[in-house]
Amino acid sequence: MPTVLTESVTKPVSNSVVAARPWVVPILQCRECGKGLKLAQAASPKQPDHTQDLQCTACAYSVPVVRGIPRFVRTDDYVSSFSFEWTRFSTTQLDSARGWTQSEERFQESFDFPLSELKDKWILDVGCGMGRFAEIAAKHGAHVVGIDLSYAVEVASTNLARWPNAQVIQGDARRLPFFPESFDIIYSLGVLHHTPDPRGAFEGLLPFLKPGGKISITLYSKYNRVYVASTNAWRRLTTRLPNKAVYGLSHLSIPLYHLYRIPVLGFLGKAFWPICMHPDPEWRLLDTFDCYSPKYQNFYDHPEVYRWFREAGLQDIAVLEPAISYIGRKA
Ligand SMILES: C[S@@+](CC[C@H](N)C(=O)[O-])C[C@H]1O[C@@H](n2cnc3c(N)ncnc32)[C@H](O)[C@@H]1O
Numbered sequence: 001m002p003t004v005l006t007e008s009v010t011k012p013v014s015n016s017v018v019a020a021r022p023w024v025v026p027i028l029q030c031r032e033c034g035k036g037l038k039l040a041q042a043a044s045p046k047q048p049d050h051t052q053d054l055q056c057t058a059c060a061y062s063v064p065v066v067r068g069i070p071r072f073v074r075t076d077d078y079v080s081s082f083s084f085e086w087t088r089f090s091t092t093q094l095d096s097a098r099g100w101t102q103s104e105e106r107f108q109e110s111f112d113f114p115l116s117e118l119k120d121k122w123i124l125d126v127g128c129g130m131g132r133f134a135e136i137a138a139k140h141g142a143h144v145v146g147i148d149l150s151y152a153v154e155v156a157s158t159n160l161a162r163w164p165n166a167q168v169i170q171g172d173a174r175r176l177p178f179f180p181e182s183f184d185i186i187y188s189l190g191v192l193h194h195t196p197d198p199r200g201a202f203e204g205l206l207p208f209l210k211p212g213g214k215i216s217i218t219l220y221s222k223y224n225r226v227y228v229a230s231t232n233a234w235r236r237l238t239t240r241l242p243n244k245a246v247y248g249l250s251h252l253s254i255p256l257y258h259l260y261r262i263p264v265l266g267f268l269g270k271a272f273w274p275i276c277m278h279p280d281p282e283w284r285l286l287d288t289f290d291c292y293s294p295k296y297q298n299f300y301d302h303p304e305v306y307r308w309f310r311e312a313g314l315q316d317i318a319v320l321e322p323a324i325s326y327i328g329r330k331a
């Protein structure tokens with residue numbers, strides 16, 4: 001069930017961000033008439049944290065900015081499981097909170113150049129979740145815009161509050177509110193396979209890339225056929241359950257991990273009911289919930305994703321380590 005902004009799930013983790021970053025405004029485009037937007041004081045505030053509006057400079061189009069986050073959608077549509085997930089696991093994978101570099105190492109694997117080259121680039125993080133990768137891009141000096149359809153934006157904005165070069169937007173990757181050719185780099189890690197039309201969503205990102213800019217994506221791999229068959233079978237049930245029930249069931253991953261490390265028993269257990277096997281129990285719980293709760297979940301192989309890139313006219317296409325990951329350059 002989609003949730004609207006006024007409900008309690010949207011309560012901020014903290015109020016540390018109160019206004020949109022002015023530097024993001026020049027790349028925002030009115031989706032009614034195609035002209036630019038401007039920031040203004042909220043004309044008719046609907047709640048205490050609604051302090052600004054983004055108004056079209058030419059027509060009556062306007063979107064609220066609530067807690068510093070422009071809201072280009074009115075609900076979280078089909079991603080309510082992610083609103084639930086990132087509200088509960090707001091810092092589980094956040095390097096700065098955990099005092100480790102796991103997300104930074106994973107982020108580096110999504111590029112065929114060092115992260116230091118992100119400095120001063122305009123970057124779009126599509127499906128930013130709670131902002132773990134945007135944090136790394138910001139740390140490396142990029143202007144990074146994180147967009148997500150879910151109320152993960154509440155925690156992402158808080159997680160990124162200390163970075164004046166980061167801006168979070170609540171919006172739909174399939175209807176981006178930017179002028180064409182706004183970004184040097186677009187990345188979308190673990191997101192497009194959760195949309196109803198992943199290839200269409202991928203192709204829809206390309207107009208927003210500058211000529212010569214790079215796009216990097218990661219999708220779920222279909223090569224572990226037992227895992228795919230088993231999770232798909234379970235998901236026929238779990239995607240019909242309330243998020244709280246799937247969350248409860250996912251707690252089994254905490255003790256099962258130890259059982260699944262026993263040879264033979266583990267092999268059979270993982271085939272019957274796959275769980276995330278991360279050594280950190282909180283991460284394990286998060287990723288097990290992440291596997292069984294999203295409404296849409298698709299799996300891919302290399303020839304198919306390579307074809308997306310080739311047929312979109314991308315150049316310098318490279319396959320990267322995390323399956324299935326590709327990067328390409330716009331001609
Ligand atoms: C598995 S999470 C990945 C989050 C982040 N990229 C990471 O790896 O930590 C997938 C995210 O994609 C977002 N998402 C799914 N469909 C979307 C859409 N159409 N537009 C924007 N975000 C979307 C979900 O809300 C969710 O936060």
Ligand SMILES: [Zn+2]
Nearest residue numbers: 030033056059
């Ligand atoms: Zn307009």
